[in-house]
Structure formats: C-alpha cells, structure tokens
C-alpha cells in the first residue's frame with residue numbers, strides 16, 4: 144500500500160517537507176479555493192502539483208473533486224457542472240493524477256457534533272453524539288416535523304440534552320454541525336442550511352440514487368478516456384441526517400454503484416471509519432467482495448454506541464478490525480500484481496488523528512488533521528502492514 148497524507152494546501156499547518164519526514168510518499172489534496180462546480184484548470188493543477196514535487200512527494204489522489212448540489216438534485220445548472228467536472232477529470236488525468244475521490248452526500252459533507260471530545264489519556268477526538276444532533280435538528284434548527292424522523296426515546300433524550308445546554312453550547316454545536324469541517328464543502332448559516340435541506344425534501348432514496356447513477360453514466364466514459372479512476376467516499380455518518388436520504392452507506396449501496404456501470408473507473412473509497420460506524424457493515428467482507436473496485440483507502444477506527452453515536456479511537460483500537468482490513472487489502476494488491484494491473488498499489492491515508500501535545504490547544508490545527516496524531520496513526524498502520532507483509536513472505 145502506498146502511504147499518503149492529506150494536505151490542505153499552502154495554508155496547512157503541516158508542510159510537504161513534514162509529510163515526507165512522516166514517511167508518506169503520496170499526497171492527497173484538493174483545490175479547495177476553486178468554487179464547487181468550476182473547472183480545475185491545468186494551470187491550477189500544475190501549480191499545486193509543483194509545490195509537492197519540489198519537496199519530494201507526489202500528488203497521488205485528488206480528494207475531493209466536489210460534486211455540485213445541482214448535480215445531486217439533477218436540476219438547475221447541472222448539465223454545465225457535469226461538463227466542468229468532465230473537464231477537471233481530463234485535466235487531472237493529463238497531469239498524471241489518476242485517482243479522484245468524491246461523495247454524493249446531500250447538503251452536508253462529513254459531520255460531527257463535538258470536535259474536542261476528551262479521551263481518558265488527555266488527548267481529544269472527534270465525536271458524533273446522536274442526541275446532540277437530534278437536539279440541534281429539533282430545537283435549534285427547528286426543522287419542520289423533525290421529531291417525526293426520530294424515535295420517541297431519541298426525542299426524549301434530545302430534549303434532555305437541549306435543556307442542559309447554555310447559549311455558548313448551542314452556538315458551538317451549531318457551528319460544529321453546519322460551518323463545515325476540513326475538506327468538506329458546504330458551510331452554512333441557519334437560514335442557508337434550512338434552504339439547502341428544503342431543496343432535497345421529497346427527492347427520496349430512489350431519486351438520489353437515480354441522480355448518482357445518471358451522474359456516473361455521464362462521467363465514467365470521460366474518466367476512462369482520461370485514464371482516471373473515481374472512488375466514491377461513503378456517507379459520514381452512514382445514515383440519514385436531517386431526514387434526507389443517503390445512498391452510499393451500506394454494502395448494498397456500494398454494490399448497486401459498482402454494478403450500475405462495470406468499469407475500473409467506477410470505484411470506491413474504502414473509508415473504514417465511515418462504513419464502520421454501522422455495525423451491519425462487515426468491512427473485511429466488503430474489501431473481499433469489492434476489492435477490485437477499491438482505489439483509495441482511509442484507515443480510521445471508531446467506537447460505536449447503540450444509539451448511533453460514535454467517537455474516533457486510536458487507529459488500532461475501536462470496533463473496526465483494522466488488521467483484517469489491511470490483510471484483505473494486501474491480498475487484493477497481490478491479486479492485482481499477479482494480473483499485471485496498472486493500479487496494483489492502493490493508496491491509503493491515516494484518516495484523522497487525535498489532537499495530542501501542543502496541537503491540542505492550537506486553533507490553527509484543523510479538527511482531525513493534527514500532525515502528531517496522524518503521524519502516530521500512520522506509524523501504527525505502517526507497523527501492521529510491515530508485519531503482515533513479512534509474515535506472508
């Protein structure tokens with residue numbers, strides 16, 4: 144597996160030199176300064192790429208080339224945005240950036256309610272607390288009929304949480320949920336998110352899935368010609384938020400995507416932390432089944448709670464069988480080598496890390512994207528890969 148590292152560009156707290164020192168040879172980055180829906184020009188791609196190659200690392204994966212909400216809704220300017228998307232794929236392919244990660248989540252990208260969840264050892268992690276989310280949805284956002292999307296027990300627990308919150312807690316919870324997390328598109332104020340949710344009202348699971356499959360039909364032939372493989376990122380968390388459908392949450396969802404257009408270019412990101420937030424997703428079985436379509440991997444672990452809440456644990460702790468997942472991925476790689484597949488090495492990145500040491504109180508450090516926490520995660524994962532590879536020889 145190729146070790147990679149997510150980099151947010153020149154204003155990241157981590158430099159390309161540090162990435163190299165951490166041991167990663169590949170970088171995962173995106174041109175976040177370009178508005179969603181606009182073309183990633185060759186020029187802009189080259190500029191970012193040369194910042195990396197100058198420092199001895201390569202741009203391995205584009206994460207994310209975001210998909211405009213009009214495409215997800217298949218209305219408004221979607222046709223122009225699809226044309227632009229195709230052009231971005233062509234431009235990335237020209238520069239040898241062959242893997243593109245994207246997602247099809249409606250309204251919000253990855254979502255957490257608590258960005259500094261204190262762990263027993265004093266470091267802090269990201270957490271999704273279901274009752275806080277429900278409290279936000281019902282009592283702060285006041286989404287019409289929100290309560291009907293939850294069980295009585297959830298509604299009761301949320302009311303209790305809400306009554307214990309002071310104004311500061313409410314402001315922080317709202318900004319954690321709607322201001323947008325690193326690399327995710329979509330930063331809203333309260334009115335903005337109400338309107339965005341409204342736009343998806345009534346689309347339904349079948350409608351959203353149809354729009355995803357139509358989008359794939361539109362772009363996969365271009366990706367094939369450009370020599371680019373797409374890797375759809377799962378929903379994070381992998382269940383409905385704000386009463387809206389999500390269509391990349393389960394093994395069945397992944398299967399439907401892959402089977403809709405059989406092409407190497409129509410692939411998946413195996414994000415262990417996202418798929419793993421559901422106990423009915425067997426990640427090792429998913430890697431075994433979908434291996435050929437996995438073009439990118441996020442390795443992260445979580446601890447699940449019965450009500451859907453979870454927090455991000457250390458990479459080798461938690462409920463996901465990270466060793467089993469890596470073993471299955473290594474098997475997939477050797478099968479590819481055996482078949483002389485040009486994409487035999489699968490890039491992985493340590494997805495998120497705890498805030499530890501001085502970074503814990505540094506507001507410039509992006510939530511989940513500390514240097515030391517990810518360095519620790521990468522080192523642990525490297526140990527597992529090394530051990531499994533050695534044992535297999």
Ligand code: DNO
Nearest residue numbers: 207244245246253326327376
């Ligand atoms: C969070 C990330 C997401 C991811 C996008 C992919 O840490 O995994 O921001 O990049 O959802 O499109």
